[in-house]
Amino acid sequence: MNLTSLFNLTYGLCLISSKNGDKINACVVNSVFQVTSENPTIAISMSKKNYTYEMIKKSGIFNISILGKQTPTSLIGNFGFKSGKDINKFENYNYEKGKNGAPILKDYTISYIEAEVINSIEVGTHTVFIGKIVDCEYLSEAEPMTYAYYHNIKGGKSAKNAPTFAQQEAEEISRKTEKSSNNKKYKCDVCGYIYDPQIGDPENGIDSETSFEKIPEEWVCPICRVHKNRFTIL
Amino acid sequence: MNLTSLFNLTYGLCLISSKNGDKINACVVNSVFQVTSENPTIAISMSKKNYTYEMIKKSGIFNISILGKQTPTSLIGNFGFKSGKDINKFENYNYEKGKNGAPILKDYTISYIEAEVINSIEVGTHTVFIGKIVDCEYLSEAEPMTYAYYHNIKGGKSAKNAPTFAQQEAEEISRKTEKSSNNKKYKCDVCGYIYDPQIGDPENGIDSETSFEKIPEEWVCPICRVHKNRFTIL
Numbered sequence: 001m002n003l004t005s006l007f008n009l010t011y012g013l014c015l016i017s018s019k020n021g022d023k024i025n026a027c028v029v030n031s032v033f034q035v036t037s038e039n040p041t042i043a044i045s046m047s048k049k050n051y052t053y054e055m056i057k058k059s060g061i062f063n064i065s066i067l068g069k070q071t072p073t074s075l076i077g078n079f080g081f082k083s084g085k086d087i088n089k090f091e092n093y094n095y096e097k098g099k100n101g102a103p104i105l106k107d108y109t110i111s112y113i114e115a116e117v118i119n120s121i122e123v124g125t126h127t128v129f130i131g132k133i134v135d136c137e138y139l140s141e142a143e144p145m146t147y148a149y150y151h152n153i154k155g156g157k158s159a160k161n162a163p164t165f166a167q168q169e170a171e172e173i174s175r176k177t178e179k180s181s182n183n184k185k186y187k188c189d190v191c192g193y194i195y196d197p198q199i200g201d202p203e204n205g206i207d208s209e210t211s212f213e214k215i216p217e218e219w220v221c222p223i224c225r226v227h228k229n230r231f232t233i234l
Numbered sequence: 235m236n237l238t239s240l241f242n243l244t245y246g247l248c249l250i251s252s253k254n255g256d257k258i259n260a261c262v263v264n265s266v267f268q269v270t271s272e273n274p275t276i277a278i279s280m281s282k283k284n285y286t287y288e289m290i291k292k293s294g295i296f297n298i299s300i301l302g303k304q305t306p307t308s309l310i311g312n313f314g315f316k317s318g319k320d321i322n323k324f325e326n327y328n329y330e331k332g333k334n335g336a337p338i339l340k341d342y343t344i345s346y347i348e349a350e351v352i353n354s355i356e357v358g359t360h361t362v363f364i365g366k367i368v369d370c371e372y373l374s375e376a377e378p379m380t381y382a383y384y385h386n387i388k389g390g391k392s393a394k395n396a397p398t399f400a401q402q403e404a405e406e407i408s409r410k411t412e413k414s415s416n417n418k419k420y421k422c423d424v425c426g427y428i429y430d431p432q433i434g435d436p437e438n439g440i441d442s443e444t445s446f447e448k449i450p451e452e453w454v455c456p457i458c459r460v461h462k463n464r465f466t467i468l
Contacts, residue, residue: 031277
């Protein structure tokens, strides 16, 4: 049984949002599929540890913002590696409320889907919600952000509540992309982001072919914003 | 409500197989996601019209063969557009039986997952099965076949029981790829495959930039094997 085989499943990245009274929140999820086309329905899987999960459980509604390929890693970091219990994740982003009252991210969303929970199933640490689609719109012809793209091109990692295997995954990326001992990759201890000198962090001014040592000290992890001293050599 | 927005969800293509006594079968499905990593589980959505669905319902087991990018459209045609009630779909393919006794395709499979149904949820025309992963193996470093790749590069279509919107989908592809009136695309009336002269059908000896009229009469639809006379101009 080799659980890395599960990395061959293909996913896109979406924000799942909900509300509870005046509070709104969203998190990053890759486990979404359409179930039926007659009376269209959608399934999502949510970790019970997520604040958004609690909101969906109470309000019975959720929205899906399908993210485009141009979505910056900082957005994934904000919605995927922070908790809505601590901050208002939408503070620095444009959004509007859908017909069901839950937020829809306007930045980088290529399509959105509004849903009402019609059923759910408990599966250990997670719940699979089945939502009746009450509205959906196509916003952009941009390509969706696939999980593989986020992973391989952007160097991103799964959120700790994602139904993937963080440690093995990091090792797998490391194994696949290791090129030479003079070109070391570093891993963020907090979120698992891997800095690959061959890629750099162009979104934040670090060109490709920049060794970790040469990155300015003020640089922070593009996902979770911690400083260089929280990185360990792979 | 614009249901084409659902096409922005990202999927991979998998075979879902099962058995019932001596009978084995498989169909093509794109709706698969991992649910939990502790005590790993997986969710699939199956149309109740599928023979494989009936087998899973009876035997409580299913296997997932994750297909690689090199999978020929003829394989998708065989497993996705024919019924195991009529033929033995595995007849011309290499496979072996997993620990649970259900078949695993050997050709073009990059990873496989064996599962036992631990729960399910009825959603209209479909059932979402939750499977406990009892075995899984990584077979190849090849890239997975994404639905977008199958669609855009291979010109493929969803099977009629897939939870996607066949007619709208065809129109969407047509709209997006239409280039000039001298370069007409043709659609297979049986399975919905679209022949695009700009792409041709290189797997079957038809070069790109070959108009539909110039394709030899013996050519058949790469998905469902019907003749040219079953195609209509788009």
